[in-house]
Amino acid sequence: MATNMSKKRKFVADGVFFVELNELLTQELAEEGYAGVEVRVTPLRTEIIISATRPQNVLGEKGQRIRELTSVVQKRFSFPDDAVELYAERVSKRGLCAQTQAESLKYKLLGGLAVRRACYGVLRFIMESGAKGAEVIVAGKVWG
Structure with missing residues (x-):
C-alpha cells in the first residue's frame, strides 16, 4: 500500500485493497468455509489472517495451498518478496x-x-x- 498520499486517498486505497482481497479470497476459498479476512500492516510486512471453518483445507497439503495464495496476493497487489504473510485461523x-x-x-x-x-x-x-x-x-x- 502506498505511503506518500493524502489521508483521504490512503483511506480509499486501503478500502479498495481490502475489498479486492476479500473478493479474491471469497472466490478462491468458498468451499473451505471462508468467513472473512483481517489485514495487519506492520513496518516489515503485511499480515493477512484468513478466517475459515476449515483452515486445514486453506493451508493445503504441507502448506501448498497457502503458499499459492501468498504468491497470488503478492503478484496481484505488487508486494515485494517476503513482504506479505498469510495465516489461516478457525472461526470460533x-x-x-x-x-x-x-x-x-x-x-x-x-x-x-x-x-x-x-x-x-x-x-x-x-x-x-x-x-x-x-x-x-x-x-x-x-x-x-
Missing part, C-alpha cells in the same frame, strides 16, 4: 458467522434439499450456537 463459533451460514445454506440448496427444510436446518444450528434470534430470507426463483 461457526453458527454465529453469517457468511458461513449463508454458504452452508447455498450448498444445501444446490444439493437439492427443499428450501424450507434447508432454512430450518440452518436456523436451528444458529439458535443452538447461542444466538438470541435470527432471520433467514430466501428470495428469487427457488424450487422445493
